[in-house]
Amino acid sequence: MKILLRRVAGFAMLPGLSMLASLVLLPLIAHFDGAAGWTGMALGQSVGALVSLVGGLAWPTVGAQRIVEAEDADTRRRIFAVSLMSRGPLIALLATVALPAVWWLAAPTQRLSTACFLTATSLNGLTASWYYAGTGSPRHLVVNEGITRFAGYALAIPAVIISNSTLSYAALNLVFVIVAIGLNYRTIFGSRGMPHVGWAQVREVYQVHFLGSLARLAGSAHSYLPTSLLSATAPSVVPLFTAIDNVYKSGCNAVDFLPSALIEWMQTAETNAHRRKVVAITVCMVIASLVFFGWQLIGPALMRFLYQGVVTFGPVEILAIGASVALALLVDALELLDLVPRHGENLVFTTELVVSLAGIIAVVPMALVFGGIGAFATYAIASGVKLSIFAGQRFLESRR
Template identity: 30%
Template structure:
């Protein structure tokens, strides 16, 4: 539990140190370029991570140690291929959007995209989340502090994403040699039992999910440039919160999927669903009232946010957090991961048009309203499927 508390602290501390410095030193042009690049890179990281962050912890938790290591090796190979394939499209999108600082935006995209090679899901699945502290948390904090010092010393803004790109590459290389067995491996070979159609659908669903969760910034920047500073600042804050909280569903996923007895798994799924709802409500209330102050501090007063915008952002963050939590601790452990992927496709089909229409009509608020609509639909469908699965097991047991 110490690790689960420490990782969000390290992630949040990094953002609290750098964002105000970048905003005050390089102005709105600087931080919008960084945030836009990170948003596009985050989309790439979701796509290239394939289905591993959602299904990987459960697979690894039930596998013997040599086979689990083979899974990590196979995942890193496939994720690297996907990453290389996605990067040209990401760079092309950045060129089309034309941010104020092109090099900064591209490097920010690359640094964030490389996070898709993270072994977080593997560490959680094998029950050793503590390795994430020295493998990801501390290197990322050191990279941010180094960037902070360079910027204070007069370095150009591109040095920040360049340092963070080096950190992401370091994490991937160390993971390959220390966790995945290096070049030779352990002799075990893991083959995915899913057919290509299932894997392709899972990848497509996560790609579409990335579309309406992370390509929001470029869409708003293209359709309503004047609304982007407010939207970009709030969206960045939301990503910071979601990133900091991501270890919660990741950690709970291994706990929920660990038991081989189906009835025990169902009890854990029911318990997880019960306690996460008040947590989400508290998160919504906190963000609604804290967002204006947080945005003002993080972006050095270069942008101000109204209470209505902060309430919409709070709703978006809560829906995203709940959707991730319910997938990892509800749909996946009950054998309904495929249904979850279908819901992602439905969410995209509803969310992207809602985002476009909302942005054109009401700017930043309309964009958040469109994303909130898709998120609420996704959470509602997930809760319905989990409740149905629990009822089916209860009837069978009776």
Template identity: 25%
Template sequence: MVGFGLPIIVMGAASLLMIPAMIAASGKVAWGVIALGQTIGAIGGVVVGYGWGWFGPSIIARNSPTGRRKDYLESIVARGVLLMPAIAVATVAAYVLAPTLPLFAVGGALYAVLAGLDASWYFIGQAKPYALLAFDTLPRVAGVALALGLMISGYSALVGQIGMCAGSLLAFASSTTRILRETKRQGAERSQLRAPWTVLATYRHGVASAFFSSTYRAAPLAIVSVTAPDIQPAFAIADKVKAQFLIASSPAITILQGWVPRGAGSNQARRANAALLSTLAFILALGIGISLLVPSLVSWLGNGQISLSRVTVALLSACVSVAVFESVLERAVLATFRQLRVVALALVAGSSVGLLLVALGAAKFGTAGALGGVLAGSLVCVAIELVAYTRVMRHVVHVDTKEPLRAQQSSGDI
């Protein structure tokens, strides 16, 4: 927890420092537009990442140096095929959807797409959090420091986004160099890489789950920008705070993602139940903590220009809590039992309900209404996934689940 928590804390703190700096440099409207661009670009980042954050750690953990080298190089080739189309679509969409200052939205979108090149899943699979900190996180922090320095020197928030993009590219280069050198030192042999289309087809259900999940988290801000532009800065702050709390909770999700599959047979069922019960206790405490911290945090992030009502804060707390439970259910539990297809279907159903309610709620009830729509969609998704989980638990005793993720990979049904 400490090792994997450090990169999250360091990068989270750096990201939070950027928000008031961008508002001070170019104003809250510019910040809202950048946040919109980042949200749109996050979808492209998921496409580029192609779900390696979901299934990658388990594959890396089970492989030899030669296999790890091959897996990582295949991921680079496959993601390289997706990178330029994702950048093109995300930046054009950001430019079109931005109500004002479209170039600021483009800068935010570009930065978010480049996040799909990260190698954190490799270091998680190797259980090397300090390598993650040194070769992935710190280069990104260097990009943030460059951006802060530029804005303090009088440059706009758009120039700050360019500095952050440089940090992302530096992190990719640093991580890749380290991984290739390490596997070579460990005796990795050169091997024939699969065609990128074969790799993409093999992992199609993993990326579907990641794509629908990230799309649902990204789409509400775009919808609010169109249906209720007056509340866009306030909703952008609420959405960013929600994202930061989810990031802060990710070390616990990462540990459970590896712990549940290490069981065998009925022991996996016991571990899955324990994971869900412990998560329920965790999100109860998390929800209370968020309710107490958010008002002061929003006031600081908004440079004293943005505030949220008590109802909005309560809904934000509920959104984060449900999202954490949903992540554990999907990544640590249902993924173990080869149910990523069910996850994708549940996310489609939840998104259909939630995004409609976001549009209606934002127009009628402002930020609170939009968050209420987000919460409703998440609850629909969790309900469907819990039904699938219950069904799997009835039969798990009779199914050999000793190595579920390897079976998924060999069947191409991950």
């Protein structure tokens, strides 16, 4: 149990730092740049996350499982090398295409910072977190990505105060993301460098990951395109939507490490493997419940603190944020801890594709009828549908 707790704590450091930074930096951005500041940040990060998720192909879903199943360290390094060569060019292409769009949508005073947020968030698609999850090595994730992010956040706070601008945070964020990528490369490949990867291997990845890439494209579009869609079709709801959306994504980042942290521990049991799976999923269910009910207690005060009264929040918004984060965690738990280890990723990808496309179609109409909270509600509805499908499939299979 101590080993499990240390592992979870290690993987929790990075999202924990990210959430802590948001608690400090969002009020500063709201104070110095107002709604244009956090809307520009949300725009850059949302489109950048779309690039990151699409460019990351299906590696975040299936990568850790492939690392767990690898026979030796050389095989694990080759898998990661192939992932870099398949992800890197695609991320570069998508970010180049996306940059003019966010530049045009951002407020004139926020264009440069929005571009920096876009680039930094896009490069997150080159993360090694799933590799470390598969090897059960949170220490490397903490050192390479956690400490560098902490340094970036620690410098960003005084930089924003001194410069009175969001741009300093955006630029530092970009620099330290690049540093983290370099440290991961050094840790995984060492002085020997990355193994050679041929075009045939990269092409095979694109073929094998095709359905997963489509699903992640649809899922990431539903998660990160609404800000851009609403900016063009219903700009009056954007401040409320982006405020809720920022907190929701920070909450998801704070807890979505959990299923990944449990993968290697669950699958390396010599005996009682099923019991470990039950324990892992139960832990996720308990955390999801604590997140939902805890947020109902602290959410109202925290939202007032974060946005300095610029945006008004009611009980419906608080309820929606808590439910959406909890449901997203449960969906990830069933995907990574149950379906993917049983090679059920096709069900995961097909469900994600269909549900996310429906969510994208519903975003603008929901916003026009119900405002910002209507657009945001599509997240919770989509997660609820996916959870029902996954749980239903598991129940039917257990009855056979």
